[in-house]
Amino acid sequence: MLRPLLTALILAASPAVAQDTAFGGMRADITAPVEVAADSLSVNQADGSAVFTGNVVIGQGEMRLSADSVTVVYGEGGQSRIRSLEARGNVTLVSGPDAAEAQAASYDVETGNVTLTGDVVLTQGQNVLTGDRMEVNLGSGTAQVQGRVRSVLQPGGN
Structure with a gap:
């Protein structure tokens, strides 16, 4: 029990390294519909995008993403x-007991990959992990954190 904890703490103290983490509850059904709610919407037909602003909340299955503004880029076939x-x-990304905060996020809906950047903070119960960038695969529930990674692990925590 002590050895994994020490290994995690040593990795967490290392500057500018990548750290893999299980993102337990941070999974999503990437085939589920994406629902968006916001205070306002601006659509650009020329480039096939829409910008939602003000109290933006996006849901897909059990996952929720909130932000000040979200640009939606549509693929072939238009807005569908x-x-x-x-x-x-x-930016806040929540799924189950896991939550992540950042300054920005990019979500590739087709692959189920989310990249959070800028002062990333991941909380899993009482455990906290921070870094500059976090890449999450919502299909597998795995994540990789990069850039001045730091961890606070609670004894006896999961």
Whole structure:
């Protein structure tokens, strides 16, 4: 029990390294519909995008993403097929007991990959992990954190 904890702490103290983490509850049904709610919407027909602003909340299955603004990029077939989401400002990603905060996030809807950047903070119960960048695969529930990674692990925690 002590050895994995020491290994995690040593890895967490290392500057500018990548750390893999199980993202237990941070899974999503990437085939589920994407629902978006916001205070306002601006659509650009020329480039096939839409910008949602003000109290933006996006849901897909059990996953929720909130931000100040989100740009939705549509793929072939118009607005019925979302290719990606670009979130900016006060970004929070929640699924089950796991939550992540960042300054920005990019979600590739087709692959189920989310990249969070800028002062990333991941909380799993009482455990906290921080870094500059976190890449999450929502299909597998795995994540990789990069850039000045730090961990606070609670004894006896999962």
